[in-house]
Amino acid sequence: MLQRIRDLPDQGLYGVIGALAVAALYVIGFVIKNSKNVSVDFVLFSAGVPLITLMVVMLLFGALLGVALTLVLARRRAPSAGAQGTAGPSTPPPADSPVTPPPPPPTSG
Numbered sequence: 359m360l361q362r363i364r365d366l367p368d369q370g371l372y373g374v375i376g377a378l379a380v381a382a383l384y385v386i387g388f389v390i391k392n393s394k395n396v397s398v399d400f401v402l403f404s405a406g407v408p409l410i411t412l413m414v415v416m417l418l419f420g421a422l423l424g425v426a427l428t429l430v431l432a433r434r435r436a437p438s439a440g441a442q443g444t445a446g447p448s449t450p451p452p453a454d455s456p457v458t459p460p461p462p463p464p465t466s467g
Contacts, residue, residue, distance in 0.1 A: 392410040 389410050392413060393408050395406045396409045396412060398405050398407060398412065
């Protein structure tokens with residue numbers, strides 16, 4: 359990726375640097391605007407934490423919960439090796455064994 363940035367003409371390089379500077383200023387402003395303390399009430403106690411800290415912790419908690427749920431659902435849908443049995447593929451019965459025909463369907467009448 360750095361090679362691509364190096365290969366840009368000077369105007370493109372200045373554009374990338376400008377975009378990164380604007381993004382950095384936005385993030386800094388976001389942190390400053392959300393740095394006031396808020397009170398979080400738990401059942402047994404309450405805590406005062408900066409709002410930005412609370413937002414980052416909740417973002418990470420949600421991401422971890424999403425990954426965990428995805429893994430649980432993927433395991434539930436994937437067939438397990440133990441469920442297929444250890445006898446291997448099923449083979450048809452030998453030709454000399456008697457095969458009973460299925461019962462006839464019920465007749466209405």
